[in-house]
Amino acid sequence: MTTSRSTYHHGELRQAVLAAALDVIAADGPGALSLRDLARRAGVSHAAPAHHFKDRTGLLTAIAAQGYDLLAAGLAGAPGLRERGVRYVRFAVEHPAHFQVMFQPDLLRADDPDLLAAKERASAELRTGVAGLTDVPDARTAGIAAWSLAHGFATLLLTRNVGGAIGDDDPEEYFRSLTGLLFSPQLDPHGGE
Structure with a gap:
């Protein structure tokens, strides 16, 4: 859908281009992204998106930084590691285009300060x-195991590889069940509440 140039105010174009890019990525993947096409969709000159992002890599880097910020906000305050995993899965389901871009470092400017800061917030x-785990010999390895489970499940869910297996079950509840099967209750000292 093309929008008239007159509907954009200065400062809104950046967000409009990001939103259009997320739509393209959700529908066709990051490979389908073109600044020229996004300019056409926004009804602006082909140079306008480049003013905000320089190039396609800059745009994808901005999307990844935005995604890491959204992930950090979604994880904040979750009680226990299990619930952080549930929120990780929720983030992937609610923001599939961000999720696709965030974990493809070859698409991004790895040294971008906004990206680095957002990644650090999510990592924290x-x-x-x-940090809430006790009685684990190696918290770092436990963290990688938990992240692998959440990321792997989210990826399988988004690529529709587990749809038949989980049926109509709520993905978040299904993930809670998975963690119960594979990890001790100590991962969720608050009982998931």
Whole structure:
């Protein structure tokens, strides 16, 4: 859908381009992204998106930074590691385009300060969940195991590889069941509440 140039105010174009990019990525993946196409969709000159993002890599980096910020906000305050995993899965389901971009470092500017800061905020939230663990010989390895489970389940869910297996079950409840099967109750000292 093309929008008239007159509907955009200065400062809104950046967000409009990000939103259009997320729509393209959700529908066709990051490979389908083109600044020229996004400019057309926004009804602006083809140079306008480049003013905000420089190039496609800059746009994808901005999407990833935004995604890490959303993930950090979603993880904040979750009680226990299990619930942080549930919120991780929720984030992936609610923000599939961000999720696709965030974990493809070859698409991003790895040294971008906004990206690095956002990744650190999300990592700090994940580490907070691991910090509550007791009686584990190696908290770092436990954290990687928990992240692998949440990330793997979210990826399988988004790529529709577990849809038949979980049926109509709520993905978040299904994830809670998975963690109960594979990890001790100590991962969730608050009982999931």
